[in-house]
Amino acid sequence: MFGDAGESPSRHELLSMVKKHSNLIGKTVVDEQDASDVEMDQKFWHDVLNLYFIGGRELKDQQDDDLLFFVKKVSLHGYGFNDNLEGDSPYFVRRWAPKLDDLVGESSVIVDWRRSLYLNLIAHTSYSVTVAICSQQSLQNHQSSQGTPLSPIYKIVKTVYASPTRVNFHLDSRKEVETKPAYPDICFAVDDFDSTFDAVVLTDTDHCYCVLLNAVGGAAFPSEKSSHDSSSSESLGPKHNVDARQANKKLTLFSGFVSYQMVREAYDAGKSGFGSLLPFGNSPGKTDRIYMKGPGGRGEVEVAVSGVVDQSLDESGPHSPVHISEGGSKIGAMVRKAASVAQVAAKNAYAAASSTQNQDGRMVPLKCCLMSISLPWEHIAYDLLFKGGAPVNL
Template identity: 85%
Template sequence: MLGNGGESPSRYELLSMVKKHSNLIGKTVVDEEDASDVEMDQKFWHDVLDLYFIGGRDSKEQQDDDLLFFVRKMSLHGYGFNDNIEGNSPYFVRRWATKLDDLVGESSMIIDWRRSLYLNLIAHTSYSITVAICSHQSLQNHQSNQGTTLSPIYKIVKTVYASPSRVNFHLDSRKEVETKPAYPDICFAVDDFDSTFDAVVLTDTDHCYCVLLNAVGGAAFPSEIPPQDNADAEETNKAKITLFSGFVSYEMVREAYDAGKSGFGSLLPFGNSAGKTDRIYMKGPGGRGEVEVAVSGVVDQSLDESGPHSPLQISEGGKFRIGAIVRKAASVAQVAAKNAYAVASSTRNADGGMVPLKCCLMSVSLPWEHIAYDLLFKGGVPVNL
């Protein structure tokens, strides 16, 4: 149907076709009058997927691009599936091969080619997550005046990957325990969350915990023509789309942490105290998406005043001090941690005051249709931290 009898369309041209026939994205109720004949034509989507991800695959040597995802037709497999039944998943995976029809074989008849195209577009795009601590006053100033520079107190940028599956972590052992299908949600997980966000500690009631997910390259960013000069190349490299941005105040994180299992599904059978870790979930702005965070109180290190410090103890002090903005020697950081914790503890019992909270982002989840729509149509300036 596409590229017959002539040169195959470029990726840029193919994506333009996809945009033209993507009126159904995001609609919970589909009116057939809103859909073009092409949009309902599975052969069209089969051919686009073939040309885009088989014939047009840019980096065959890159292992990250080896997997292709195929969504089963809803008529054969609805979204109300039982995750615990082996093989009862809304999608299946194959490794890249030179011919699409040979790759899927007889399974071709059960594939929803339209949704499969979108899922692969999402999966083969590159993403980064930014986790930052910002001043609440600074955020308010930025919201009231977009021209105001937003300078985070501390931030970490991490490369993440889109997956139609979700990994559940045991916080007490830091190990992956099981993987389940997440589709129609897409999950961006941080497997090493405990070490990656080791230094993200809210140490002031004015602090806000900020999460930003950007698409930064890959399949959703094809170039029509190669850059002609250095300036164009620089602009091409700056391509970015913000898919998720939101923040919560220290008070909101503290409230969720204190609520424990009664309100937020604590993994522990006893009350919260410094050093205990709870899993909390935060909805995105407008209820869009979900952020999963492991929150723990900073351990009081003033209990051990004598003797040489173990690497673990030094690390704990270092974590807090970095989270408090300044990178200094571990010995200095440990003193700061003791003092801050002492101040927090002295007011905690009296008025529920400040307790330093370490926040380790575990995952961000978004519905695939939201991501696909933004990758195809979202304009404007991306959010930067």
């Protein structure tokens, strides 16, 4: 199955094998009779993981993460047949080593090799998130005619990383974070969300907040030819190609948007006003944590929403918390300049908002900082293996 002695399959060939034996992905009710013998064979998945992430290490980019994830088998009482091995987390982590069996050791008896292969495929793929402000009219035109380009009013593209760990940011003290296992969900967190998306402000009732998550390279996009086997991948034939995504290395895994009014209602109410679309909860302080469900209830987006304060009423300008010594005149000038720029930005946001009014007579500019996107691992794995079509471009 894995080639003649001394000849290892390319990553492209291995991924084609994985696709062929991935009929169970995405099924809520698993009937083992629907699965092939290979799909239920833990040795097959062990060997694929070994060849894909251990044996091919020297062929990988040196910047690749060297962490490997191992999902535990599920017992009748939850994850882990033996809680004395690797604790009570649904997975455990190792750093890359030349031999897989030595790397895992006695913990190999609790490893679900099939799910571990998929988790590593997800974790070692590269991703970017696009956050944009678009007009409702532009979105309607794009939806009615897919050929119509979608021109955002403002957008930011940020590299993110897939992790089976969830990061809980404390909005009242952003220096504090808590982490806990998220698996079977995969979390794409933005650690510096407050600074990265500081300029993403909805300033018009026609504005919509848009979020895209794209896979853009890495383990899920192997080349057809590898350096150690330049011809073997051709033997599979065109029908076994991973697909045309290899050319542009971009695949949309999540896309959704919400209107200004929806965000405003949640921000004002402090309780769910969105039904199944945008369930959310509040946290203390001036910033609210809002959870936005993706289209069809797939996935969840966590956003920190805050109202932009009108600083135009403060004639004296903001006070600097920085103490300036006698020799710090240059630093003081820089601080005052930065404060002045921030004040002008706030005034401009309010000025832009003053041209429109909502139902209660107030148009509050809302800053929306994306904190994380969460998706079930099976949805991501299925899309990485099988999803076709052009990616959504903003």
